[in-house]
Amino acid sequence: MATATSTTTTTNLGILISGRGSNMEAILAAVKAGRIPSARPRIVISNKADAAGLKTAERYGVPTKVVLPEGAKGWDYDKKLVAALEGAGVTPQDGLVCLAGFMRIISPEFVRHFKLRVLNIHPALLPSFPGLHAQRQAVEYGVKVSGCTVHFVDEGVDSGPVILQRTVPVEDNDTEETLAARILEQEHKAYPEAVRLFSEGRLRVEGRKVFIRSSS
Template sequence: MSDNHKLPLVALISGGGTNLQAIIDGAVGDLPVEIRAVISNRPDVLGLTRAENAGIPTRVLNHKTFPDRESYDQALIELIDEYQPGLVVLAGFMRILTPGFVRHYAGRMFNIHPSLLPKFRGLHTHQQALDEGETLHGASVHFVTEELDGGPLIVQAQVPVRDGDDAGTLANRVLQREHLIYPLAIRWFAQQRLHLAGNGQVYLDNQPLQQPVLFTPGQEIV
């Protein structure tokens, strides 16, 4: 597939960028995307190095240099739009987004969250799952809306919660699944198989998703 037929994508990060690396690895393979830029709100994070090592343009827009959230998000919109992305992916971008920012990218912005949404929105999801005595935990990819971690769900993956788990061991198990389902959702969108309707309904292969696709280990990715 030529670059002309690849989905232009911009990734937003704040840290190590392991999900970013999974997307980069996919793009090197057969994931039909062109990663036009990786933008971080923090300088000197490992995710920027991952992008640079892959020859992807990087930019830093430090939120600490802006007086408020609105002015930062407006500057971020202008920076992202220089690259004309068809999809914006939040890959560990640790910022609460303003409604205006979210509306600007409505239907073309994804997030990945380390829980089986709608359970455990926000931070410290793995500890929350342990505290609640969950037997299943996991990760979710969703369209971003103005509701924090509340946008329409696309795909989820489950992992077992095992005796003796702590937040770290559980996080590592979930992360392995994140690295599979995020490129999968991006692939569907790039292939124009996935879209979000104006009423908030997610469609995959022209069929409404009544619940997110459940990805299972060993499942063939198509």
């Protein structure tokens, strides 16, 4: 059994992006609005210098950093991420790392370093349709319900313990794009909620199961 929580009263957030970072903005907006009072965004990191989300983060007053791969892969690259995160105060003791459209596979060493402190969101109801193009997979498979999943990151691909899920009906005339747009609306609600639950120390992990403690 493990409790996924900060050891201090404040959780320091590090957010990793590669593009526009719409889920990053949803988290930052929720913090700014006071809906995640126990979280403090400390840094937004991108692996791409032209990521639009960097300017968004700056508008929210959050420091940004570009960590280019420069040929580095796996842990060789992720060590640079760890240095940047910990330099901003996002540590394995009181930090939370949120993947928000970060288009790299996190190494096992990174996952172990930030054990139960890395979150990701996936545009499907895991374990269905992991990997890329989840919305296309759902439409082509003919499912009637899809949605999004916020989960802890483990050493697999989209395979970590599930924290929250939100459902979205799949309409007969849906395309990958129309379904993705409706799922994204739910992503922007679910991800900030998961960050809030983590920062309040309300998540307990037992094996694959995540239990949410009542606020009372």
